[in-house]
Amino acid sequence: MPQRAKRLAPVISLAERAEREAARQLGQCQGLSGQAQSKLNDLEGYRSDYQQQWLSEGQHGVSGQWLMNYQRFLAQLEVAVSQQRQTLAWHQDNLNKARTLWQARYARLEGLRKLVERYAEESRQIEAKREQKLFDELSQQMRAHDQD
Numbered sequence: 001m002p003q004r005a006k007r008l009a010p011v012i013s014l015a016e017r018a019e020r021e022a023a024r025q026l027g028q029c030q031g032l033s034g035q036a037q038s039k040l041n042d043l044e045g046y047r048s049d050y051q052q053q054w055l056s057e058g059q060h061g062v063s064g065q066w067l068m069n070y071q072r073f074l075a076q077l078e079v080a081v082s083q084q085r086q087t088l089a090w091h092q093d094n095l096n097k098a099r100t101l102w103q104a105r106y107a108r109l110e111g112l113r114k115l116v117e118r119y120a121e122e123s124r125q126i127e128a129k130r131e132q133k134l135f136d137e138l139s140q141q142m143r144a145h146d147q148d
Contacts (some may be wrong), residue, residue, distance in 0.1 A: 004119045005116045005119040005120055005123075008112060008115065008116055008119075011112060012109070012112050012113065012116065015105070015108055015109040015112055016109060018105050018108075018109075019102070019105040019106050019108075019109045022098070022101050022102040022105045022106075023102055023106075025098050025101070025102070026095075026098040026099055026101075026102045028098075029091065029094050029095040029098040029099075030095060032091050032094070032095075033088070033091040033092055033094070033095045036084065036087050036088040036091045037088055039084055039087075040081070040084040040085060040087075040088050043077065043080055043081045043084050044081060046077065047074070047077050047078070047081060050070075050073070050074060050077065051074075054070060054074075
């Protein structure tokens with residue numbers, strides 16, 4: 001490994017650690033966002049079921065007490081759905097921020113890796129030129145020696 005590439009090894013190590021941590025956070029945010037979405041789906045499903053119950057019970061006639069309890073519970077369910085939508089939006093915002101952070105750290109890491117590759121390629125080219133020059137000099141010396 002060329003000297004310039006060796007000097008970048010600690011920087012790459014730190015960038016790899018930062019990228020892994022960002023990936024871990026991204027995964028965690030994806031999980032939390034998924035859980036929030038699932039809970040919202042459950043609440044909305046429960047609300048739909050409860051509304052179906054109203055349609056079913058309403059056909060048979062209901063008491064005033066049942067209607068008040070239904071309306072109170074439905075209002076509470078609406079509040080829960082609304083709060084869960086806000087929670088989901090918050091988790092999705094965090095997920096987007098985590099994704100942006102991971103993408104930036106990944107891009108930095110890839111940039112550093114490409115730089116090391118470029119340094120290694122430059123070093124190989126310099127070494128190949130040096131070897132070719134040495135070979136050419138030896139060939140000239142052998143020709144000069146054969147002519148003597």
